[in-house]
Every structure is written in C-alpha cells, then in structure tokens.
C-alpha cells in the first residue's frame with residue numbers, strides 16, 4: 001500500500017468505493033454528494049484536494065474554510081482509503097471545528113491489512129515537514145481499531161472528553177510527538 005495524490009486516472013476506483021456506501025468523512029456520510037460532484041465536474045472534484053483553499057461542511061451543516069494540508073489516497077492497485085492532514089501554518093493549535101490534525105478511513109473490504117497503520121506512519125513526515133512538533137488525533141472512546149492505529153504510531157492518550165456532537169459519547173484525545 002502506498003499513499004498517492006488524488007488524481008483523475010484513479011477517480012473511477014474512488015467513485016466505486018463511494019457507490020458501495022463508503023464515506024471519507026467519519027462524521028457525515030458524504031458518499032452521495034461526492035458522487036454528484038464527480039458526475040458534474042470530475043476535474044473540479046480532484047482539484048479541491050490538490051489546490052489550497054475551498055470549504056468544508058461540518059456534521060452540523062456549518063460551512064468553514066478548509067485548512068491547508070494534503071489529502072492522500074491509500075492505493076494497493078485500487079483505492080483502499082483516504083487520509084488527510086490539516087493544520088494552521090506556524091502553530092500546532094487547531095480551530096475548535098477541527099477534530100484533530102489527521103483523519104483517515106479505510107474501505108470496509110480492505111480493513112485489517114495494516115493499511116491505516118501504514119498510512120498514518122507515512123503521513124507523519126509530511127506533518128513534521130510543515131513544521132508541526134506534534135499532531136493531535138481524536139477517536140471515539142469505543143473505536144478500538146483506530147486507537148490501535150495511533151498506539152502503533154507512538155500515540156499517547158492525553159484526555160477523555162465528552163463528544164459535543166453525540167450526547168453520552170466520549171472522545172479520546174491522542175498526541176503523537178514528531179521527532180525533530
């Protein structure tokens with residue numbers, strides 16, 4: 001598995017995952033709206049990942065500016081998941097609307113192959129290269145697979161906090177210190 005840039009010649013494989021109900025967002029099912037965007041303007045769809053700027057719609061419908069940071073696709077000859085880094089230049093601080101510096105999701109039929117663990121390992125040097133000394137990630141308290149991915153990459157549990165969106169749910173806040 002390697003991380004690749006989103007590209008038009010890989011879009012069919014990405015769209016096939018969306019058609020099977022996979023969503024790159026862990027907080028909102030965006031499969032339908034992304035398929036509509038691809039049908040309307042495939043090149044524009046790819047450009048939103050490869051050019052800075054743009055907007056993101058949050059789980060509660062709020063529209064906020066997209067933070068800088070690469071989106072990469074996990075690729076093993078076909079699309080198998082995505083991982084994104086987001087940050088504010090010059091600081092580790094994140095706006096309250098961002099759930100962490102890094103988010104990832106693997107398509108269900110490619111899980112348990114070590115792909116998320118490898119993808120996180122491969123994107124950490126990008127985070128270091130843009131000047132981050134550490135990255136913060138959050139997981140649902142019951143998301144053991146994602147917690148194992150973070151632990152395997154040197155993550156340390158920093159806090160357990162109430163989930164602002166899902167009442168009664170807790171979220172775990174993790175930190176990975178990046179070697180200098």
Ligand SMILES: CC(C)(COP(=O)(O)OP(=O)(O)OC[C@H]1O[C@@H](n2cnc3c(N)ncnc32)[C@H](O)[C@@H]1OP(=O)(O)O)[C@@H](O)C(=O)NCCC(=O)NCCS
Pocket residue numbers: 026104105106107110111112113114115116117118138139140143144145146148149152
């Ligand atoms: C979390 C997720 C990204 C893990 O992807 P993955 O490629 O299957 O992860 P890996 O294969 O690298 O496995 C990581 C660890 O979790 C374990 N694991 C994976 N799926 C598991 C499951 N369903 N039950 C128990 N353990 C599981 C693996 O055995 C591995 O443990 P190990 O390191 O001790 O061997 C994937 O399940 C997913 O996309 N889930 C939905 C989206 C999501 O939760 N994203 C993260 C939000 S914080």
